[in-house]
Amino acid sequence: MEFTRRETLVIGAAAAAVAALPMPAMAATTDELIAEFTGGADVAEGGVDLDAPEIAENGNTVPIEVGAEGATAIMVLAAGNPVPPVATFNFGPLAGATRAKTRIRLATSQDVIAVAKLADGSFAKATKAVKVTIGGCGG
Amino acid sequence: MISRRDFLQVGMAASALVGASGFGNWSKLAAQQALTQDELLQFDTFGNVSLIHVTDIHAQLKPVYFREPEVNIGVGANKGEVPHITGATFRKMYGIEDGSPAHYALTYDDFTALAQAYGRMGGMDRVATVVNAIRADRPDAILLDGGDTWHGSYTCHHTEGQDMVNVMNALKPDAMTFHWEFTLGQDRVRELVEGLPFAALGQNIFDAEWDEPSEEFAPYEFFERGGTKIAVIGQAFPYTPIANPSWLFPDYSFGIRDERMQEMVNEVRGQGAELVVVLSHNGFDVDKQMATVVEGIDVILSGHTHDAVPEPVLVGETMIVASGSNGKFVSRVDLDVRDGRMMGFRHKLIPVFSDVIEPDAEMTALIDEQRAPFEAEMGEVIGQTDSLLYRRGNFNGTWDDLICDALLSEREAEIALSPGVRWGPSLIPGDDITREDIWNVTSMSYPEAYRTEMTGEFLKVVLEDVADNIFNPNPYYQQGGDMVRTGGLGYRIDVSRPQGERISDLTLLGSGEAIEADRSYVVAGWASVNEGTEGPPIWDVVESHVRKLGTVSVSGNDDVTVTGVEGE
Numbered sequence: 001m002e003f004t005r006r007e008t009l010v011i012g013a014a015a016a017a018v019a020a021l022p023m024p025a026m027a028a029t030t031d032e033l034i035a036e037f038t039g040g041a042d043v044a045e046g047g048v049d050l051d052a053p054e055i056a057e058n059g060n061t062v063p064i065e066v067g068a069e070g071a072t073a074i075m076v077l078a079a080g081n082p083v084p085p086v087a088t089f090n091f092g093p094l095a096g097a098t099r100a101k102t103r104i105r106l107a108t109s110q111d112v113i114a115v116a117k118l119a120d121g122s123f124a125k126a127t128k129a130v131k132v133t134i135g136g137c138g139g
Numbered sequence: 140m141i142s143r144r145d146f147l148q149v150g151m152a153a154s155a156l157v158g159a160s161g162f163g164n165w166s167k168l169a170a171q172q173a174l175t176q177d178e179l180l181q182f183d184t185f186g187n188v189s190l191i192h193v194t195d196i197h198a199q200l201k202p203v204y205f206r207e208p209e210v211n212i213g214v215g216a217n218k219g220e221v222p223h224i225t226g227a228t229f230r231k232m233y234g235i236e237d238g239s240p241a242h243y244a245l246t247y248d249d250f251t252a253l254a255q256a257y258g259r260m261g262g263m264d265r266v267a268t269v270v271n272a273i274r275a276d277r278p279d280a281i282l283l284d285g286g287d288t289w290h291g292s293y294t295c296h297h298t299e300g301q302d303m304v305n306v307m308n309a310l311k312p313d314a315m316t317f318h319w320e321f322t323l324g325q326d327r328v329r330e331l332v333e334g335l336p337f338a339a340l341g342q343n344i345f346d347a348e349w350d351e352p353s354e355e356f357a358p359y360e361f362f363e364r365g366g367t368k369i370a371v372i373g374q375a376f377p378y379t380p381i382a383n384p385s386w387l388f389p390d391y392s393f394g395i396r397d398e399r400m401q402e403m404v405n406e407v408r409g410q411g412a413e414l415v416v417v418l419s420h421n422g423f424d425v426d427k428q429m430a431t432v433v434e435g436i437d438v439i440l441s442g443h444t445h446d447a448v449p450e451p452v453l454v455g456e457t458m459i460v461a462s463g464s465n466g467k468f469v470s471r472v473d474l475d476v477r478d479g480r481m482m483g484f485r486h487k488l489i490p491v492f493s494d495v496i497e498p499d500a501e502m503t504a505l506i507d508e509q510r511a512p513f514e515a516e517m518g519e520v521i522g523q524t525d526s527l528l529y530r531r532g533n534f535n536g537t538w539d540d541l542i543c544d545a546l547l548s549e550r551e552a553e554i555a556l557s558p559g560v561r562w563g564p565s566l567i568p569g570d571d572i573t574r575e576d577i578w579n580v581t582s583m584s585y586p587e588a589y590r591t592e593m594t595g596e597f598l599k600v601v602l603e604d605v606a607d608n609i610f611n612p613n614p615y616y617q618q619g620g621d622m623v624r625t626g627g628l629g630y631r632i633d634v635s636r637p638q639g640e641r642i643s644d645l646t647l648l649g650s651g652e653a654i655e656a657d658r659s660y661v662v663a664g665w666a667s668v669n670e671g672t673e674g675p676p677i678w679d680v681v682e683s684h685v686r687k688l689g690t691v692s693v694s695g696n697d698d699v700t701v702t703g704v705e706g707e
Contacts, residue, residue, distance in 0.1 A: 051398065053394045053395075054613075054615045054616050055378055057347075057381055057392055057393070058380075063350045063392075109638075131616055133608065134604050
């Protein structure tokens with residue numbers, strides 16, 4: 001598993017990027033990003049584990065975990081962030097497990113999407129809605 | 140599969156049979172003669188395992204009045220389902236006669252008259268009598284505490300939960316899970332948990348830094364009873380750091396974590412568990428959903444949403460038992476576990492009528508000992524009430540109207556916000572309001588009554604956000620409280636709409652004008668989850684207000700218009 005240099009930069013610079021790019025409309029849509037990742041191939045629903053909280057305890061650092069049996073790469077997108085690409089995890093043939101865990105920043109309530117490229121070249125996708133709230137009052 | 144009708148003993152419905160005709164002709168004496176301790180505790184011991192469930196006691200050591208909700212709206216798949224049924228509909232569903240003890244214990248209407256007839260409910264010395272009676276039938280019954288125990292009273296606040304720990308230790312539970320306990324602060328929680336002579340459980344209590352299971356709370360505990368191996372898995376309130384201030388317990392993370400729940404169920408089954416019980420503080424709708432997602436749970440003992448449900452609700456092969464709040468009820472569940480599986484059950488939601496059930500003398504003495512250092516100050520009479528003061532309900536309660544009025548006048552604000560918590564006992568017309576009564580509805584470790592400015596736009600965001608915590612059609616996104624209470628602010632809510640579209644027609648009641656998105660309003664509130672909130676404690680604000688009023692009259696309000704409940 002490894003971050004590509006570009007994606008690592010994106011993670012590190014995400015906060016700065018929000019401020020520096022006042023025109024998020026210029027950012028590619030999640031559909032376009034998925035199409036770029038898959039080369040336009042069909043994407044099956046399911047077959048990817050995406051573990052994220054239903055409601056984030058802290059939107060600035062949301063723990064997520066992705067995994068897919070036999071995946072060679074898994075792309076993670078935060079659909080509602082000004083810069084949706086979060087990371088793409090690439091798994092080489094010597095990878096012990098095709099799973100990855102990290103923490104991401106979510107600007108607001110939104111869908112987190114994981115798209116996996118599987119060993120046979122097919123693609124699979126999972127989506128989870130994560131709420132970022134301003135806090136409430138429990139029972 | 141279990142035949143529900145064969146095994147179910149409808150405790151509350153049975154006791155309702157003594158209710159005869161309407162409550163109007165009943166004197167208190169007659170009512171109590173019709174109700175006996177033997178009858179309340181009557182139970183034909185069944186099978187080989189007994190579970191006893193108490194939950195959400197909120198530090199109510201003494202008997203209280205507690206009015207159940209009139210408005211408790213279910214959305215999505217839970218629309219019109221238990222526990223989102225109230226009043227006459229509830230009584231019809233469970234065969235409860237009007238004016239009966241069960242009517243008083245389980246529904247909201249005619250509360251004042253019935254409270255005068257049937258008296259207060261709960262009291263941990265009465266709960267002790269119930270628990271001891273069950274143990275007399277079944278000495279190795281497993282007593283489980285669903286949490287929200289170390290919070291909610293004057294003495295609990297001043298002893299940082301020690302009064303409740305002392306009393307519960309004497310009651311000898313076998314395990315406990317948690318929610319409001321964490322608001323004591325993580326150092327105090329650690330100190331108390333380390334000293335507990337029973338299991339402190341929470342499979343979803345995690346170390347926040349490493350996002351790994353906390354080593355301080357076991358996920359489950361095994362019990363050998365009646366020749367069977369029983370696993371009790373704990374589930375703390377999933378949204379503790381969101382609904383309550385996370386800065387008080389920064390080392391801990393929670394969440395529903397149903398995948399780990401499945402792993403724990405598989406693990407205990409692998410270790411030979413023949414019965415899997417989840418001691419849960421999820422809230423009822425979340426528990427129902429979890430029962431459909433996680434396989435292999437036999438019984439969920441459900442807490443958090445304060446629902447008193449007279450019969451277990453079956454979801455697939457999982458049985459969900461909810462036992463009310465504030466010490467009003469104790470659930471007894473007898474189970475027949477054979478050949479590695481649950482073959483049948485008998486259940487009773489035992490109503491703790493404090494004038495009918497004899498207090499346990501040792502427990503009374505222990506409770507009085509906890510209260511003695513504080514009796515003088517908390518017994519001080521601050522005022523009287525002409526009105527029924529209650530809190531439960533999705534949108535407002537008269538206690539909250541009084542608290543909002545106190546905030547508006549004492550903090551000189553245009554708008555008041557008060558949290559939609561579900562704890563806080565009731566007072567009936569003619570009652571004194573003591574300092575203790577005020578603390579019963581306000582006690583917490585972050586009580587600062589702030590005064591700030593909010594724009595109209597932000598006020599709408601706040602209301603939308605809280606509304607989605609209650610009315611999101613997916614229970615996993617609900618936090619189990621009620622709507623934030625508003626003073627000086629009216630609005631319409633369509634509970635059937637998605638977040639951002641539910642709230643409309645915000646009105647500043649002082650002027651009758653529509654709230655403007657760009658204008659700033661002076662807002663007073665309390666129980667902010669933000670660190671560094673400043674202001675006097677809410678109980679001082681309310682006390683000062685009640686003192687000035689002398690006698691409180693609150694008639695309820697119709698400042699919130701609710702739509703989207705009926706039809707599709």
